[in-house]
Amino acid sequence: MKAxxxxxxxxxxxxxxxxxxxxxxxxxxxxxxSIQEAVVIDGFRKGNAPENLIVEKYGEMxxxxxxxxxxxxxxxxxxxxxxxxxKKDDEKIVPISEPKISITKIGKGSxxxxxxxxxxxxxxxxxxYKKISKDEKAKVEAELLEELKxxxxxxxxxxxxxxxxxxxxxxLENLRKARNVGAHVHDDGTVHDHAHGDQTEGxxxxxxxxxxxxxxxxxxxFGDNFKTLEDLKNKVKENLSLEKKAKIQDKERNHILERLxxxxxxxxxxxxxxxxxxxxxxxxxADVERxxxxxxxxxxxxxxxxxxxxxxxxxxxxxxxxxxxxxxEIAKAEKIExxxxxxxxxxxxxxxxxxxxNENHVNSYVHQMLINEKVMKLLSV
Numbered sequence: 001m002k003a004x005x006x007x008x009x010x011x012x013x014x015x016x017x018x019x020x021x022x023x024x025x026x027x028x029x030x031x032x033x034s035i036q037e038a039v040v041i042d043g044f045r046k047g048n049a050p051e052n053l054i055v056e057k058y059g060e061m062x063x064x065x066x067x068x069x070x071x072x073x074x075x076x077x078x079x080x081x082x083x084x085x086x087k088k089d090d091e092k093i094v095p096i097s098e099p100k101i102s103i104t105k106i107g108k109g110s111x112x113x114x115x116x117x118x119x120x121x122x123x124x125x126x127x128x129y130k131k132i133s134k135d136e137k138a139k140v141e142a143e144l145l146e147e148l149k150x151x152x153x154x155x156x157x158x159x160x161x162x163x164x165x166x167x168x169x170x171x172l173e174n175l176r177k178a179r180n181v182g183a184h185v186h187d188d189g190t191v192h193d194h195a196h197g198d199q200t201e202g203x204x205x206x207x208x209x210x211x212x213x214x215x216x217x218x219x220x221x222f223g224d225n226f227k228t229l230e231d232l233k234n235k236v237k238e239n240l241s242l243e244k245k246a247k248i249q250d251k252e253r254n255h256i257l258e259r260l261x262x263x264x265x266x267x268x269x270x271x272x273x274x275x276x277x278x279x280x281x282x283x284x285x286a287d288v289e290r291x292x293x294x295x296x297x298x299x300x301x302x303x304x305x306x307x308x309x310x311x312x313x314x315x316x317x318x319x320x321x322x323x324x325x326x327x328x329e330i331a332k333a334e335k336i337e338x339x340x341x342x343x344x345x346x347x348x349x350x351x352x353x354x355x356x357x358n359e360n361h362v363n364s365y366v367h368q369m370l371i372n373e374k375v376m377k378l379l380s381v
Contacts, residue, residue: 021112027070122269330375331371337371346369
């Protein structure tokens with residue numbers, strides 16, 4: 001097997017691999033077996049159809065293509081590992097995208113050659129991310145304190161996490177309305193309270209006789225954990241506090257990431273942007289199908305083509321890719337890692353809910369998700 005690496009512009013590379021005909025022929029039997037298990041030939045059980053009948057029905061190229069698939073899978077990463085074996089870290093060619101494969105030579109009884117075009121890790125010049133984190137957290141907290149002071153001039157910074165009594169009261173009133181035994185919802189979204197007639201859900205009057213009283217009995221209707229109304233109030237306050245802290249944390253993280261992206265320079269490989277655009281399109285396609293629509297009809301409705309959408313999404317895709325590169329670089333600098341046990345716990349949960357998902361893809365997704373969370377947790381401290 002011969003291999004040649006070629007560094008391209010913008011943190012991309014090309015690998016050209018050539019296999020002699022004898023090396024390529026080694027994949028024949030495994031390829032044939034795989035095809036025999038998949039095709040249907042009259043008069044033969046799956047796995048037993050002879051090669052000549054498979055070729056007669058499907059063509060020689062079917063076997064050659066399966067051989068090529070096996071040869072590429074068996075040689076690409078092995079070649080990359082061998083190429084990097086004796087190199088320093090900053091000299092290694094490390095693929096960070098799926099390779100785009102082009103088969104340049106293939107034929108029965110001949111050599112096999114392909115090229116693989118892929119993205120490599122670009123040089124990331126990180127800004128002072130810990131200082132940025134500290135600055136952006138301070139800005140968010142200052143904004144929230146300013147909001148508090150509009151209603152309370154003496155408000156202190158630590159009060160931005162506090163839950164106000166009126167917030168608890170609002171939740172309790174919504175719970176009462178949700179338990180409105182004397183009301184039902186019309187198709188148009190209005191609520192008919194037998195004491196007050198048709199109203200929107202938010203307009204059901206607090207003094208409606210159909211609403212339950214706020215007392216211990218009302219609290220007990222939510223389960224054995226609540227003996228008194230005070231228990232329910234405390235739980236509502238606790239949940240509101242957790243929700244408020246989560247929203248503030250999300251806001252801080254968004255500010256930090258936006259600043260990091262703004263102050264980080266990197267030459268992003270086009271392949272990574274294209275991959276992100278494909279993911280964005282797949283996600284939107286799934287969203288359209290989830291509400292019963294069809295992708296082509298959706299495009300017609302909004303009077304846009306896929307190319308139009310990709311052009312609109314390009315800036316977002318660029319920021320998403322750069323954000324991920326930054327988080328990975330910080331993880332590397334801080335020696336942040338995740339264990340196999342951590343990955344397994346989350347991966348098992350996902351695969352239980354989505355048994356049809358590819359296990360390798362799920363593990364890869366979970367690994368990246370956990371790395372991201374650990375980095376953001378570091379920056380949020």
